[in-house]
Amino acid sequence: xxxxxxxxxxxxxxxxxxxxxxxxxxxxxxxxxxxxxxxxxxxxxxxxxxxxxxxxxxxxxxxxxxxxxxxxxxxxxxxxxxxxxxxxxxxxxxxxxxxxxxxxxxxxxxxxxxxxxxxxxxxxxxxxxxxxxxxxxxxxxxxxxxxxxxxxxxxxxxxxx
Amino acid sequence: xxxxxxxxxxxxxxxxxxxxxxxxxxxxxxxxxxxxxxxxxxxxxxxxxxxxxxxxxxxxxxxxxxxxxxxxxxxxxxxxxxxxxxxxxxxxxxxxxxxxxxxxxxxxxxxxxxxxxxxxxxxxxxxxxxxxxxxxxxxxxxxxxxxxxxxxxxxxxxxxx
DNA sequence: CACAATTGAATTGTGCGCGAGGTAATTCGG
DNA sequence: CCGAATTACCTCGCGCACAATTCAATTGTG
Numbered sequence: 377x378x379x380x381x382x383x384x385x386x387x388x389x390x391x392x393x394x395x396x397x398x399x400x401x402x403x404x405x406x407x408x409x410x411x412x413x414x415x416x417x418x419x420x421x422x423x424x425x426x427x428x429x430x431x432x433x434x435x436x437x438x439x440x441x442x443x444x445x446x447x448x449x450x451x452x453x454x455x456x457x458x459x460x461x462x463x464x465x466x467x468x469x470x471x472x473x474x475x476x477x478x479x480x481x482x483x484x485x486x487x488x489x490x491x492x493x494x495x496x497x498x499x500x501x502x503x504x505x506x507x508x509x510x511x512x513x514x515x516x517x518x519x520x521x522x523x524x525x526x527x528x529x530x531x532x533x534x535x536x537x
Numbered sequence: 538x539x540x541x542x543x544x545x546x547x548x549x550x551x552x553x554x555x556x557x558x559x560x561x562x563x564x565x566x567x568x569x570x571x572x573x574x575x576x577x578x579x580x581x582x583x584x585x586x587x588x589x590x591x592x593x594x595x596x597x598x599x600x601x602x603x604x605x606x607x608x609x610x611x612x613x614x615x616x617x618x619x620x621x622x623x624x625x626x627x628x629x630x631x632x633x634x635x636x637x638x639x640x641x642x643x644x645x646x647x648x649x650x651x652x653x654x655x656x657x658x659x660x661x662x663x664x665x666x667x668x669x670x671x672x673x674x675x676x677x678x679x680x681x682x683x684x685x686x687x688x689x690x691x692x693x694x695x696x697x698x
Numbered sequence: 699c700a701c702a703a704t705t706g707a708a709t710t711g712t713g714c715g716c717g718a719g720g721t722a723a724t725t726c727g728g
Numbered sequence: 729c730c731g732a733a734t735t736a737c738c739t740c741g742c743g744c745a746c747a748a749t750t751c752a753a754t755t756g757t758g
Contacts, residue, residue, distance in 0.1 A: 393675055394565055394658065395584065396682035399605055401562040402745075403686040404555055409746090420714060423559075426552055437736060444560055447737050449715050456713080473723045473736040494552060501554075502688035514554055517681055521557035524678075525564040527663035563715075570716095581744060598706060608707050610745050617743080634706045634753045704755070710748085718740085725734070 407500050411493050415486060421457055422490070424450075425479075428463065429487045433478045435468070462486065568661050572654050576647060582618055583651070585611075589624065589640050590648045596635045623647065 408419040417425065420443075427442050428434065434442075436450055443450075454477055457463045462483035468474035495505065504510045569580040578586065581604075588603050589595065595603075597611055604611075615638055618624045623644035629635035656666065665671045 393679040393682075394569070394655075395604075396679045396686065397558070397562050397565055398580075398584075400682040400686040400689075401558050402605065403689040404558055406746085407689045407692070408555070418713065419559075423556065435736080443556075444563065445714095446716065448717075448739080451738055453714075471724070471736085475737065497555065500689055500692040501685055502692075517678075517685075518554040518557045520678055521554075521561040524662055525557065525561040528561075528564040528568045528661055531568070531661040531663075566715090579743065596706080601706095606744095607746070609709080609747075612708055614744075632706085632754070636707065700758090702755100702757080705753080707751085707753105709750070712746090714743105714745085716742090720739075721737085723735080723737100726732085728730090728732105 404497075404501070407497060408493075411496060412490075415489055416460060417457075417462070417486070420445075420449075420453060421462075422493075424453065424457065424477075425462070425483065425486065425490070428477060428479050428483070433476050435474045435476050437474070439477065457483075565658075565662070568658060569654075572657060573651075576650055577621060578618075578623070578647070581606075581610075581614060582623075583654075585614065585618065585638075586623070586640075586644065586647065586651070589638065589644070594637050594639045596629070596637050598635070600638065618644075 405419050408422065412419060412422050415422075423443055424439060427439055436447060436454065439454075440446055440450055454463060454465060458465055461480055464478045464480055465475050466478065468476050498505055498514065503514045505514075566580050569583065573580060573583055576583075584604055585600060588600055597608060597615065600615075601607055601611055615624060615626060619626055622641055625639045625641055626636050627639065629637050659666055659675065664675045666675075
């Protein structure tokens, strides 16, 4: 628009992409918090539970690779989940270094209560899942974000250029 | 693909969108950290500086509305920026409740060093800014994220339905 | 003017993310 | 079989985010 030059435009453009991602992430986290509060779990804890609901009794390391989190984040988080009675932490018999995370009865029961959260969230985010067009848009956005994350990570691993 | 039903698909789909956003945000933050580390600032601090570089001498409240952060986040962050000699915090003469944030000489000088960060980041994220198609894709993604964030916020403000 | 309501920051407490360092268990090379 | 390297996890410290509370300054009202 203005004649202030491309420098400012590009700067602003990039800033807005990164800030948009940052803001969108926080907005969605807040939305999840509202839905998850009644269940007594946080959004990151919910992500852990999603993994466990699919495949129970996983080592900490596997949760880490699934979620992209290290033990410095997971260990205290899993302890909080244990304190709240949702998971159990047990040393593996085969390899005593490994700590396996298992859902308790309460942890398993929570899955039913969480079942409608994704749909509510999608609605809250403005996607009408009954419209194929909306589903496609959602999928497209997800793919772009995945590509973005992967690309950035790959670039980081090659600091040569 | 499988016949496990739409419940699982929808659940997984939504999970993947939100998780994709979560993962992309962390990936981009890591990328910024790598670029900002030499300048001695964090990504949220960089966002504050971006605002100040555009409009110096702003009240804390204005930084808050620009970035969507409250004083609980900003106050300690601004103190760290002050400790690092990049900004000054001064009570407003007109209204003693207001604390205005001003760039120091060092804070202003940092703008030059930060000037090429957005372009580097865009490259790192896989966007070739010399290609109009890539610029359009970047703008589109940004708009989608902005819409997403805005929509979620609006939904939160109307918990009636 | 007095006083209630509002506003702008600061403070407190919780929970991530993540880098760095430490420890115990396991594996590997000789 | 023994010592070195590796692995899996834990611990610690820092810096956000954010809700909730507090406090001082200002504004509005009778």
